[in-house]
Amino acid sequence: MILKNHLLFYLIFILFVYCSEFSQPKPKGHLSLEYPTPTYIQKNNEKFIFEHNSFAEIQNTPLGINIFYSKMKATLYMSHSEINNNLDSLLNDAYKLPSKHLIKAQRIPERIFVNNKNKIYGTLFNVVGDAASQIQFFLTDSTDNFLIGALYFYSKPNYDSIFPAVKYVENDIIRMIENLRWNN
Numbered sequence: 001m002i003l004k005n006h007l008l009f010y011l012i013f014i015l016f017v018y019c020s021e022f023s024q025p026k027p028k029g030h031l032s033l034e035y036p037t038p039t040y041i042q043k044n045n046e047k048f049i050f051e052h053n054s055f056a057e058i059q060n061t062p063l064g065i066n067i068f069y070s071k072m073k074a075t076l077y078m079s080h081s082e083i084n085n086n087l088d089s090l091l092n093d094a095y096k097l098p099s100k101h102l103i104k105a106q107r108i109p110e111r112i113f114v115n116n117k118n119k120i121y122g123t124l125f126n127v128v129g130d131a132a133s134q135i136q137f138f139l140t141d142s143t144d145n146f147l148i149g150a151l152y153f154y155s156k157p158n159y160d161s162i163f164p165a166v167k168y169v170e171n172d173i174i175r176m177i178e179n180l181r182w183n184n
Contacts, residue, residue, distance in 0.1 A: 035168045037070075040175060047071065047080045047145060048081045049181040067172075071106045073154040076135075081146045090146045094138035097150065098125040113177050114140070120180055122147075124173065130157040134166045135173060145182050149173070 007122060027085040040051040043058060045065060052067055052068050059066040064079035079175075081090060098108050106129040113122045122139035151169055 008137060010152065024110045034082065035165075038172060038175075040179075043182070045080075047070065047183055049183060050149065050176045052176060053096045057170070069165075069169060072169070074151060074165060074169060075154075076149055076151045076169065078147060078149040081148075083140070083142075083144055083146055087140070087142060087146070090140070090148075091138070094123075094136075094146075094148055097148070098133075114180075118181055119143075120177070120182075124177065126170070128158050132157055134159070134162070135170055135171065139177060139180060141182055144184055147180075 036055055038053045038055060041049050041054050042049060055069065055071075057070065059068055059069045064077065067076040067078070069075070078148050083090065105111070108128065109126050111124040111126070113124065114118060119141040120139055121142060122137060124135065124137040127136065133150045133152050135149075137149050139145075139147045151166070151173070153165070155162065159166075
């Protein structure tokens with residue numbers, strides 16, 4: 001009987017000590033992501049000249065150029081093709097790329113770029129939603145050069161969480177598009 005009383009006492013004591021904490025839900029907070037003010041560096045590629053954010057690292061690959069944002073865990077993949085009577089095919093492929101994300105996208109607004117002086121024509125696609133790629137674009141001079149790009153983050157697609165990073169990189173992409181020059 002004494003053993004049972006001691007056991008009961010220890011059980012109540014343990015429950016009292018370990019269950020006495022009062023827990024409250026954490027207050028709602030906002031994710032605070034701060035990125036450096038961009039400074040841009042001009043890069044002269046064999047096919048084109050462009051500006052990129054010094055916050056990002058340029059990686060040359062056999063398939064093209066990657067702009068790697070290590071702190072954001074994101075990469076902008078860019079690939080150049082020469083036009084050889086295949087502009088229709090290249091444009092068709094460029095428009096198919098964002099449409100592959102329609103399953104997860106809420107919408108895909110387009111922004112058209114026309115720079116007659118420097119012969120830069122293209123479209124930027126913002127994929128709104130939990131898609132694998134949030135930004136895609138293509139640029140062409142319609143006679144010799146075709147450049148396609150896509151932004152990917154190395155995380156599970158959660159648009160609300162990566163939105164600040166998407167907007168930061170989008171500004172870099174727009175700056176690159178507006179200042180791009182062909183090397184021919």
